[in-house]
Amino acid sequence: MSVALENTTRADLRVELGERSYDIVIAGGLIDQPDAYNGAIRDKRVLIVTNETVAPLYAAGVNKALSATHDVDTLTLPDGEQYKTLATLDTIYDRLLENGYGRDATIVALGGGVIGDIAGFAAASYQRGIDFVQLPTTLLAQVDSSVGGKTGVNHRLGKNMIGAFHQPTRVLADVGVLDSLPAREFAAGMAEVIKYGLIRDRPFLDWLDANLAAINNREPEVLIEVIRRSCANKAEVVAADEREAGQRALLNLGHTYGHALEAELGYGEWLHGEAVAAGMCMAADTARRLGWLDERQCEHIERIISAAHLPVAPPRELECARIRSLMARDKKVAAGTLRLVLMRDIGEAVVTRDYGDALDATLKRYFAK
Amino acid sequence: MSVALENTTRADLRVELGERSYDIVIAGGLIDQPDAYNGAIRDKRVLIVTNETVAPLYAAGVNKALSATHDVDTLTLPDGEQYKTLATLDTIYDRLLENGYGRDATIVALGGGVIGDIAGFAAASYQRGIDFVQLPTTLLAQVDSSVGGKTGVNHRLGKNMIGAFHQPTRVLADVGVLDSLPAREFAAGMAEVIKYGLIRDRPFLDWLDANLAAINNREPEVLIEVIRRSCANKAEVVAADEREAGQRALLNLGHTYGHALEAELGYGEWLHGEAVAAGMCMAADTARRLGWLDERQCEHIERIISAAHLPVAPPRELECARIRSLMARDKKVAAGTLRLVLMRDIGEAVVTRDYGDALDATLKRYFAK
Structure with missing residues (x-):
């Protein structure tokens, strides 16, 4: 940046x-x-x-x-x-x-x-x-x-x-x-804002963390910076990769999990941003199981998401197998293997197929069945 | 070429x-x-x-x-x-x-x-x-x-x-x-082929003239050349001008007249290529009235179009005023003035607004009312 x-x-x-x-x-x-x-x-x-x-x-x-x-x-x-x-x-x-x-x-x-x-x-x-x-x-x-x-x-x-x-x-x-804008919709937008910090802009995430009260109060000067920095991040990704694939896939952090939640809960039940917020916490959990993030970093991510009035976990009563199968229907399945966007560190996401059993362990953690 | x-x-x-x-x-x-x-x-x-x-x-x-x-x-x-x-x-x-x-x-x-x-x-x-x-x-x-x-x-x-x-x-x-392909549809395709000769490829028009019997017999080797040369002409125009305007407008020789004929006769009554064929003869007539083509050249154009089993004139019973007004609705009306594609010479078309009364004179020649 x-x-x-x-x-x-x-x-x-x-x-x-x-x-x-x-x-x-x-x-x-x-x-x-x-x-x-x-x-x-x-x-x-x-x-x-x-x-x-x-x-x-x-x-x-x-x-x-x-x-x-x-x-x-x-x-x-x-x-x-x-x-x-x-x-x-x-x-x-x-x-x-x-x-x-x-x-x-x-x-x-x-x-x-x-x-x-x-x-x-x-x-x-x-x-x-x-x-x-x-x-x-x-x-x-x-x-x-x-x-x-x-x-x-x-x-x-x-x-x-x-x-x-x-x-x-x-x-x-x-x-x-x-x-x-209704509060819930404002928060849903913040999910995507936080996402830019998580995938590629650690300084922005820190700034968001420090300014969340002003953001939640919708102070214009702070919102202008929220939008500018978010669009700048997205523009950098898209300019490098206008028609998808490659880097652009990083913009889907939390989305593969989130889409599955939206589909299982019924579209409109949760807002897209809410599902993405929970999905990003789940993605953090998967990354932790791979040793890429530590416990403290996961808690830090959850704290920011929570402070933005967003859910940090999906409803517990869903079924692992259903969610797993809905995730497999996601567009990011290339050549039969589900690819996930995961954080190697806060501010550094990658697309990977090498997550072994970590995804299933994450699903088991979040869902009762 | x-x-x-x-x-x-x-x-x-x-x-x-x-x-x-x-x-x-x-x-x-x-x-x-x-x-x-x-x-x-x-x-x-x-x-x-x-x-x-x-x-x-x-x-x-x-x-x-x-x-x-x-x-x-x-x-x-x-x-x-x-x-x-x-x-x-x-x-x-x-x-x-x-x-x-x-x-x-x-x-x-x-x-x-x-x-x-x-x-x-x-x-x-x-x-x-x-x-x-x-x-x-x-x-x-x-x-x-x-x-x-x-x-x-x-x-x-x-x-x-x-x-x-x-x-x-x-x-x-x-x-x-x-x-x-039915004979009428084959002939309709030939209207566009002849058009490429008329707008920018005099040698091709001469070759078509010399080979029309073989073309009408649908001899494969001759058809391959008909298609290749037509596509090469169109590709040169389009490569220079992928998204319309400028040179690409030349591809509409006969089309402003032809679209008006199609609309007035009812779509499907005449095939598009038939209307374009008559339209190209009308465009030649307008060019002749401007002194750009001579009588002999107009007859030459009509002879080729006729030998391709295409009409060289529209039905006489249509009304000048109706056709003129339908032409004005054409997409080639820029800033209120109808632009026409006309031949300055055989094989050299231009887009022009400077046709004065020649268009009206052409319409009067072709239509009874």
Whole structure:
């Protein structure tokens, strides 16, 4: 990490991807400022895609900021992961075509991860690709979906099975909108933030540890740094490895465990970030059994996760065998062997197949059956 | 053009697009040969996507060629442009997911342009992009869809409105399959072939002129050269200009006129190639009125198009005003002015807004009202 940790009222981060490079701007009150959009929208015509929860809070402000210089329409989708489908996507195409939007039009995605994914995929596929600007309204979306270019929808047989890589022309991460975020969702976003520290940025983890009270109070200057440093970490990983594999797999620390928990508990029961938090503690346990982390380090990790109001363990009543089999269905199974992302040290994750019986021992520890 | 014209039993053409470069192989009996697929399919799992018309003729042969070394499934779609929809696309996703296909799977598109477009877009969007191999079974698909990476589906409000740029890992253009092509479809493919001569390759046009009898007899050696030279022309244009605009617009010679004819006659009434053929004659007429072509050159163009069993004029009973307004809806309207692709000379097309009254004069010549 070349960037120092700092408190500030605004941060600009360039994601370097050749001709698809773009800026992430992080500040309070950003999405209402006309200037924030300068240079990110190439033509007059803009479609804001948002949802029923976010629209009453922020759509008017965004619309006003853009209307001085653009011709703006707003499409409000129902809120929820269950609407991240081809059918909902088709309603975006309908609106674009009914309005006669051409290839120079821009989609502005105002909402959390679901809106970013579906509006981003609409932009990726409308007339084979138009521009889009992301206005992420959850902490998770600000620290995760802001970087990486993943867009898409779910299929009844699997999540995120249909999609494209499509980079935004700009991301405006407005820390002001986090004020309205429910506590549980804020905490869920923090799981991914802590993850960046655990996999590759020990100084950031220490800074988080020291600033958790201010973070939990959602103090803007501290949140700006949380988001900037998280996005910088993700951008470094993604720039080295735009289309997955290799280093990018490290971003899945806790996710193989977590996905299995989400699937077994039923999607929506636990938030993704909550499952990832418990999964990271389980991954720490597996690493401890391999002698990579010691007891004290595991407790340190659990303490930070707990202080962020996140679970440090899954529900005890689940079954080892079910979780093990759900983990084996994860995308990180290459050539028949489940690969795990584990920490060799705090701030240093690796992808490995050499975990022997440690995974089973971890599952036995956490589950009664 | 650096490549000489020749008669041969096999041609290989490399489409240079950096890491997305691929080969177009052109020969007879190709799709039944296991070797033809070597290096184009990275993993075991293959889904052949074809249609009800093509499947009985060629699916078994392709399946057999691949089955020795791959795990092959076949999905047969209904035949026709009216099935190029999101709903049909979803049936491809269904099959991929029901079979548990991962990111290493490959789609083999066996059919004409519709199959190439929809199967290609399925490949572009399944798990954010998997490989695909194109086995085009019409002359039009072999000379047009083989190069350029355009994939997609129609929307009720517009053709090809949803899609992606996605390059195949290989194209096998098998001239043997052209034997089963109806005469009208073969001729429609020739419209695009003649177009390459008209826009940028006068020697090719002269060669076509001299070989039209052999081409109409579908002699394999001559067809191989027809396809190779057409693809080489398109590849040169596309390599310079992968994502449209600039030079690539030249590929639309006759298309602005032709799209208006198709729309006014009702899609499917005239084949696309037939409308383009008449459109190219109309474009020649407009160029003549600007003093760019002379009477003799226009007659020469009409004679070649006619010898390829294609129409040299649209139905006379259409209305100028209707056609003019449909042309104005074309994608090539930039900043409010309709741009036309016209020939400054045979073999040298340009995009221009400076056609004054010549377009209206052309419409008056061809239409009664």
